Amino acid sequence: MTTPTHPTLTAKQTQAERLSELIAQAVMQGDFAPGARLDEVHLAQHFGVSRTPVREALRHLATSGLIDLRPRRGAVVPARPHLDLQTMIAALAEMEATCARLSAEHMTVTEQHFLASVHDRMAALAQTGDADGYAQADNAFHAALHAGAHNLVIADVTASMRRRFAPLRAGQWQDQAYRARCLADHGAVLRAITARDAAAAHAAMLQHIGSAEPAAA
Amino acid sequence: MTTPTHPTLTAKQTQAERLSELIAQAVMQGDFAPGARLDEVHLAQHFGVSRTPVREALRHLATSGLIDLRPRRGAVVPARPHLDLQTMIAALAEMEATCARLSAEHMTVTEQHFLASVHDRMAALAQTGDADGYAQADNAFHAALHAGAHNLVIADVTASMRRRFAPLRAGQWQDQAYRARCLADHGAVLRAITARDAAAAHAAMLQHIGSAEPAAA
DNA sequence: GATGATTTGTACGTATGTATA
DNA sequence: ATATACATACGTACAAATCAT
Numbered sequence: 001m002t003t004p005t006h007p008t009l010t011a012k013q014t015q016a017e018r019l020s021e022l023i024a025q026a027v028m029q030g031d032f033a034p035g036a037r038l039d040e041v042h043l044a045q046h047f048g049v050s051r052t053p054v055r056e057a058l059r060h061l062a063t064s065g066l067i068d069l070r071p072r073r074g075a076v077v078p079a080r081p082h083l084d085l086q087t088m089i090a091a092l093a094e095m096e097a098t099c100a101r102l103s104a105e106h107m108t109v110t111e112q113h114f115l116a117s118v119h120d121r122m123a124a125l126a127q128t129g130d131a132d133g134y135a136q137a138d139n140a141f142h143a144a145l146h147a148g149a150h151n152l153v154i155a156d157v158t159a160s161m162r163r164r165f166a167p168l169r170a171g172q173w174q175d176q177a178y179r180a181r182c183l184a185d186h187g188a189v190l191r192a193i194t195a196r197d198a199a200a201a202h203a204a205m206l207q208h209i210g211s212a213e214p215a216a217a
Numbered sequence: 218m219t220t221p222t223h224p225t226l227t228a229k230q231t232q233a234e235r236l237s238e239l240i241a242q243a244v245m246q247g248d249f250a251p252g253a254r255l256d257e258v259h260l261a262q263h264f265g266v267s268r269t270p271v272r273e274a275l276r277h278l279a280t281s282g283l284i285d286l287r288p289r290r291g292a293v294v295p296a297r298p299h300l301d302l303q304t305m306i307a308a309l310a311e312m313e314a315t316c317a318r319l320s321a322e323h324m325t326v327t328e329q330h331f332l333a334s335v336h337d338r339m340a341a342l343a344q345t346g347d348a349d350g351y352a353q354a355d356n357a358f359h360a361a362l363h364a365g366a367h368n369l370v371i372a373d374v375t376a377s378m379r380r381r382f383a384p385l386r387a388g389q390w391q392d393q394a395y396r397a398r399c400l401a402d403h404g405a406v407l408r409a410i411t412a413r414d415a416a417a418a419h420a421a422m423l424q425h426i427g428s429a430e431p432a433a434a
Numbered sequence: 435g436a437t438g439a440t441t442t443g444t445a446c447g448t449a450t451g452t453a454t455a
Numbered sequence: 456a457t458a459t460a461c462a463t464a465c466g467t468a469c470a471a472a473t474c475a476t
Contacts, residue, residue, distance in 0.1 A: 014288045014443065016276075040463070050445040052269075055463090059233075059273050063280035071231045072451050072463055084369070091370035094315050102311070153300055153308035157374060160282025199416070231464065257442070267466045272442090289442060289472055 015053035017167075020060045022047070025171040027066055027077050038067065038075040064164045092165065093209035095158040096142065100189055100205035103148035104198040112194050115144045119190050126183050131173035138173075141186055145205075148193075181211075232270035237277045239264070244283055244294050251296035255284065309382065310426035312375040313359065317406055317422035320365035321415040329411055332361045336407050343400050348390035355390075358403055362422075365410075398428070 023043070026032060038058065044051045062069035065085045069075045107115070122137035142162060146155035172178050185208035192200035240260070243249060261271045279286035286292045324332070339354035359379060363372035389395050402425035409417035 012288065016443085017288070037462095051463090052444055052446085056273065056276050056443095059276045060280050063277050071229065071234070073453095074463065087368055088370050090368055091374070094319070094368070094371055098311050098315060151304055151307050151311070152297075153304050153378075154311055156297070157308070161370075163282055164280060233464080258440095268442090269465055269467090273464090291442065291473095 015049050016056035016060070019043075019047055019049070019053055019057035020167045021170040023057055024061055024064075024066055024167045027061075028168065028171070032077050034077060035079045036077055038077065040074070060167065064167060066168060088161070088164070089209065092158075092161045093206050095154070095161055096145070096209050097202045097206040098154060099142075099145045099149040099158050100193065101198045101202040102151060102154070103145050104193045104196055104201040106150040107148040107193060111144070111148050115141070115148065115190060115193065118144055119186055122183060122186065126179055129176075131179075134179055135169070135173045138182065138186075145189075182208075185211075232266050233273035233277070236260075236264055236266070236270055236274035240274055241278060241281075241283055244278075249294045251294055253294055255292040255294065257291070305378070305381070306426065309375075309378045310423050312371070312378055313362070313426050314419045314422040315371060316359075316362045316366040316375050317410065318415045318419040319368060319371070320362050321410045321413055321418040323367040324365040324410060328361070328365050332358070332365065332410065333407060335361055336403055339400060339403065343396055346393075348396075351396055352386070352390050355399065355403075362406075399425075402428075 023038070032038065040051045040054050040058070044054045047054070058067065058069060058075045061067045062075065065088050066077075067075050068078050103111075103115075118137060118140045122134065122141060125133050125137055143159070146159050149155055149158075185204065188204040189201055189208065192198075192204050240255070249255065255275065257268045257271050257275070260275075261268045264271070275284065275286060275292045278284045279292065284292045285295045320328075320332075335354060335357045339351065339358060342350050342354055360376070363376050366372055366375075402421065405421040406418055406425065409415075409421050
């Protein structure tokens with residue numbers, strides 16, 4: 001009976017998801033040498049699971065752009081923080097910034113109030129160390145902006161881009177400084193939107209994603 | 218119709234990749250009803266493979282955002298609300314405008330010269346009634362802007378959105394007034410970009426697509 | 435609300451393609 | 456260049472959870 005090395009706090013997750021987050025964190029922290037091969041059996045043994053969930057986690061991370069995965073050749077962590085990853089972050093930043101600008105132009109007052117309430121909830125959580133709740137509030141904030149753009153195509157594209165970064169963001173919320181900066185950035189975006197200042201909303205969001213997302217560490 | 222069984226032609230692709238493409242096509246073509254469950258066993262049987270590659274393909278598609286995949290509950294094709302033409306045009310306008318802004322910021326001088334040469338070619342064609350050549354030049358102009366954004370992700374998303382309008386644009390080029398307006402709009406964009414005026418490039422492109430594309434006629 | 439059927443998640447074995455001697 | 460070793464891709468069996476009844 002292979003037992004997990006340590007008790008998982010969130011029991012509702014699948015092993016593949018857990019591993020995806022763990023491996024993503026490890027790669028971003030530089031625990032693996034750049035260019036090193038991520039051996040399936042080695043990882044499976046290390047985490048005390050079979051190769052199946054490891055494979056699925058690697059597929060997920062490859063699609064997210066964090067690792068390179070070539071058929072029959074296995075996974076490697078790209079020598080330098082993946083070039084495409086930075087490109088994808090920049091792309092996400094542009095999409096989110098567009099949503100912010102459109103929100104400044106098109107949001108109803110009711111939607112503005114809702115956005116503010118989400119922000120307040122996030123601020124309240126800032127005191128507690130509740131990383132999980134914080135992540136949830138962050139998603140709610142951005143989702144409100146996607147909706148506020150009043151364009152389902154743009155909202156959909158942005159949301160789907162954003163979803164790819166979920167495993168990469170997972171660990172960030174543990175960092176107190178990151179949480180604080182995130183809250184401050186959101187505040188700036190919120191102010192620009194309620195002031196209907198499209199250019200400021202755009203700029204604030206661009207800066208937020210550009211700096212807050214896991215850049216080339 | 219998707220081919221149920223393939224006579225084991227072992228290309229350099231893996232089964233999972235093959236399936237991923239097939240399923241993606243099927244979903245985008247609307248072969249599955251929105252909200253329909255994508256059963257692993259069914260798909261495996263349908264394509265004549267085991268569940269393993271099907272699972273990996275579904276993971277890939279879920280990460281890409283094409284399908285929804287919730288733990289222990291399987292995959293479903295998200296019920297996307299009907300996207301009307303105006304929304305899609307507005308979305309394309311935003312993407313093209315973003316490319317224009319990024320081009321103003323990042324284009325090299327060489328790229329600027331190339332863009333100008335494409336524009337000149339288009340101007341020369343304006344006199345003749347060559348609708349086909351004009352359409353080609355228009356595509357070249359926008360392609361140059363996509364490239365000039367220096368972000369492959371954004372370029373790709375924009376190009377794929379644009380491609381969807383090709384059939385709708387086909388007839389427009391017959392109209393002399395449309396061709397003239399299009400050329401003038403491009404000129405404004407070009408001037409803003411060579412002046413490195415990001416905001417002006419953005420605005421000019423937004424206006425161009427918003428007015429020139431086949432609006433809700 | 436409990437129970438059975440169906441489906442997903444995980445483990446493991448086998449074969450084929452890749453890399454190395 | 457041929458052969459050998461090894462890692463990945465795929466198939467299959469079992470376990471666990473969801474949903475229907």
